[in-house]
Amino acid sequence: MSLELVAVAVPVPLYKTFDYLVPARLRGRLQPGMRVKVPFGRRQLVGVALEAPREAGGDLAQYRHVEELLDEETLLPREMLGLARWAADYYRHPPGEVIWALLPGNLRRGQPARLPDDAGLRLTRSGSAALAELPSRKKALRSLLQALGPGPQPRSALPRGPALATALESGWVETVPAAALPFTLAETPPELTPEQSAAWTALQATGGFDVALLQGVTGSGKTELYLRRVAEVLERGGQALVLAPEIGLTPQLVARLQQRFGEGVAAFHSGMSEGERTKSWLRARSGAARVVVGTRSAVFLPFARLELIVIDEEHDPSYKQQEGFRYSARDVAVLRAQRLGIPLILGSATPALETLHNARTGRYRRIELSARVGRGAPPQVRALDLRGQTLQHGLSAPLLDKVQQHLDAGGQALLFINRRGYAPMLLCHDCGWIAPCAHCDARMTLHRGRRRLICHHCGAQQPAPSACASCGGKNLQPVGEGTERIEDALRNRFPMVRTERFDSDRLAKKGELEQLLAGIRSGDIRILVGTQILAKGHDFPGLSLVGIVSADQALYGADFRAVERMGQLVTQVAGRAGRSAGIQGDAAPPAEVLLQTHEPEHPALQQLMRGGYPALAELLLAEREAAGLPPYSHLALLRAESMEAELPLRFLAAARELLAPHADGVMLSDPVPALMERRGGFTRAQLLLQSGSRAALQKLLAACVTRLDGLPEARKVRWSVDVDPADLF
Numbered sequence: 001m002s003l004e005l006v007a008v009a010v011p012v013p014l015y016k017t018f019d020y021l022v023p024a025r026l027r028g029r030l031q032p033g034m035r036v037k038v039p040f041g042r043r044q045l046v047g048v049a050l051e052a053p054r055e056a057g058g059d060l061a062q063y064r065h066v067e068e069l070l071d072e073e074t075l076l077p078r079e080m081l082g083l084a085r086w087a088a089d090y091y092r093h094p095p096g097e098v099i100w101a102l103l104p105g106n107l108r109r110g111q112p113a114r115l116p117d118d119a120g121l122r123l124t125r126s127g128s129a130a131l132a133e134l135p136s137r138k139k140a141l142r143s144l145l146q147a148l149g150p151g152p153q154p155r156s157a158l159p160r161g162p163a164l165a166t167a168l169e170s171g172w173v174e175t176v177p178a179a180a181l182p183f184t185l186a187e188t189p190p191e192l193t194p195e196q197s198a199a200w201t202a203l204q205a206t207g208g209f210d211v212a213l214l215q216g217v218t219g220s221g222k223t224e225l226y227l228r229r230v231a232e233v234l235e236r237g238g239q240a241l242v243l244a245p246e247i248g249l250t251p252q253l254v255a256r257l258q259q260r261f262g263e264g265v266a267a268f269h270s271g272m273s274e275g276e277r278t279k280s281w282l283r284a285r286s287g288a289a290r291v292v293v294g295t296r297s298a299v300f301l302p303f304a305r306l307e308l309i310v311i312d313e314e315h316d317p318s319y320k321q322q323e324g325f326r327y328s329a330r331d332v333a334v335l336r337a338q339r340l341g342i343p344l345i346l347g348s349a350t351p352a353l354e355t356l357h358n359a360r361t362g363r364y365r366r367i368e369l370s371a372r373v374g375r376g377a378p379p380q381v382r383a384l385d386l387r388g389q390t391l392q393h394g395l396s397a398p399l400l401d402k403v404q405q406h407l408d409a410g411g412q413a414l415l416f417i418n419r420r421g422y423a424p425m426l427l428c429h430d431c432g433w434i435a436p437c438a439h440c441d442a443r444m445t446l447h448r449g450r451r452r453l454i455c456h457h458c459g460a461q462q463p464a465p466s467a468c469a470s471c472g473g474k475n476l477q478p479v480g481e482g483t484e485r486i487e488d489a490l491r492n493r494f495p496m497v498r499t500e501r502f503d504s505d506r507l508a509k510k511g512e513l514e515q516l517l518a519g520i521r522s523g524d525i526r527i528l529v530g531t532q533i534l535a536k537g538h539d540f541p542g543l544s545l546v547g548i549v550s551a552d553q554a555l556y557g558a559d560f561r562a563v564e565r566m567g568q569l570v571t572q573v574a575g576r577a578g579r580s581a582g583i584q585g586d587a588a589p590p591a592e593v594l595l596q597t598h599e600p601e602h603p604a605l606q607q608l609m610r611g612g613y614p615a616l617a618e619l620l621l622a623e624r625e626a627a628g629l630p631p632y633s634h635l636a637l638l639r640a641e642s643m644e645a646e647l648p649l650r651f652l653a654a655a656r657e658l659l660a661p662h663a664d665g666v667m668l669s670d671p672v673p674a675l676m677e678r679r680g681g682f683t684r685a686q687l688l689l690q691s692g693s694r695a696a697l698q699k700l701l702a703a704c705v706t707r708l709d710g711l712p713e714a715r716k717v718r719w720s721v722d723v724d725p726a727d728l729f
């Protein structure tokens, strides 16, 4: 009998898969997508078979044997293996690590995978017979069987207790998969507004693969359209995936979906325990979870019958993984939808410039919602000129007066500042010393509540000093503002109302955000101070004033996406205001959005205030086109870092030499120090690859990336390649 070899992906940082011999006892059982235990060096690893075993001849002495087969059923369906292979190629990441990224922790360690889909119960024929005979004192059992009389039911709709166990044991009741349950809505959907109706017709117009950009202003009822699209899929027995950019936004989406569909809604994000994640993963795989709401990594869930993907807030930078396997969940979703031939909805009030460009060139369909449900458009952003104003902890008198006015009128105020801590630097007024991070080219941020200096780049901490490290003087002053300082200032100024801070320091504990959000809805919290955590997706009906403490930094941000991000954040945070107008009888005063700036004439701000985000996007697209930046070109960034200062540039110079002969239609920059050259003790440098053609860029990467580790200069250097980088830091 001839021997068989199987290609296995193992979790090692190497750009290849490994062949193993299939022992006779596993012949005919081992299938692509199953996990195996294999020897690797002196270790034993869990890997995934990527292909069906193939007959092999010749000298096979060099190969080792698969030791154990861990799955009875295919764990990763073919679709997932193909998607992983594509992602490994496109992002130039080791295939074993990509496959690894698709599995939850329990399954990586080789724990057994059970794929239960017993979401529903049905009465069997013997069950019907039993029901007729059961004595009336068997109350619980009778009522269970009776409830199942009309047809299968979800478990959750049935009475719990020992009766169910008896019924299952006796064969009177059997389980059925989720897809076999009758589809019912748990609530009656609202009637669509005329604008929503038009969008709905447009959304439904095509079948098969289709990317629709649903560009709807904040509060225009995009979610209602997602829900309807999901309903169609569930009705056919399909599954849907809804992605949100942040863990904090998943509970409200899960709640909305449960309210509409009842059972079968699962969540998947890194805020869940490993056990919970594994459960959701397996339920997606088995089909028991009919809708999954998740963050970035959920794009790789192994659905049994995926028929729709929705990406809410598609512009959000969190969809891009920034370390290790650097994929964009949005772009992976587009590819996945294409391979499956299913629709994808990208929803946003402020689409990414890449997405707008794809809509312009006809690759995506654009469907617009220009009005809010209820009435009118979101409030306009007005500039508040700071020049010549005295500031109290970064807040101008006119802004503070506005807060007072809105509080008096029964409204709520949100002050937005995208910086945590008390102040971004601590300055010695006597000698000019500024507390630096010892490991980064950066300043330490003062966190006054914790009495510490913290570096926001490497996490280094130290107690806040009471004297200058340089001259010993006692005159240390915090300079600039963070959320803590704004919170303090507002508490002092408005002691009679409750002010709360929303940032990742304050919301470290599980459940805290939910509690505070409830406090906002009930009106208990009157002033909100927060970072982008507050900007996204939340619905605050009583919020009438939004004050943007500062956006000036972004106008001069070193990254080419800084102004785009600023425009998105400002528009999103502005969109939290005035959402109840016309819906809840105008309880809150008319909404206002004020942006403090020293640069009211800046063209980007002018454009944003006059024409909103769409106008700003026009301006930025024209700038990008003139500069040959994305979406008018494609980028990849080769990064290197080392403890030894001169090595990264030396490595990149060697890399450049290796790349240059293959760089057909691709521009290679010179190796340059990173914007923040030293971070966390490492010296960092980068090399930019730029091309008008994605194919040319891919060809170059395919020819060279796997050879970079072979360069002698690669020793003592950590390097990585970032395809379609989100930023150039």
Ligand SMILES: Nc1ncnc2c1ncn2[C@@H]1O[C@H](COP(=O)(O)OP(=O)(O)OP(=O)(O)O)[C@@H](O)[C@H]1O
Pocket (backbone or CB within 6 Å): 190, 191, 192, 193, 196, 216, 217, 218, 219, 220, 221, 222, 223, 224, 348, 349, 373, 537, 538, 539, 575
């Ligand atoms: N047809 C409708 N009739 C009545 N109310 C509706 C309708 N559609 C949506 N709503 C309500 O209007 C509000 C705003 O809708 P939704 O949250 O879906 O907007 P959105 O476009 O997703 O907003 P954002 O981009 O800010 O998240 C919600 O309270 C929603 O329940």
Ligand SMILES: [Zn+2]
Pocket (backbone or CB within 6 Å): 437, 438, 439, 440, 442, 455, 456, 457, 458, 459, 460, 679, 680
């Ligand atoms: Zn640091």
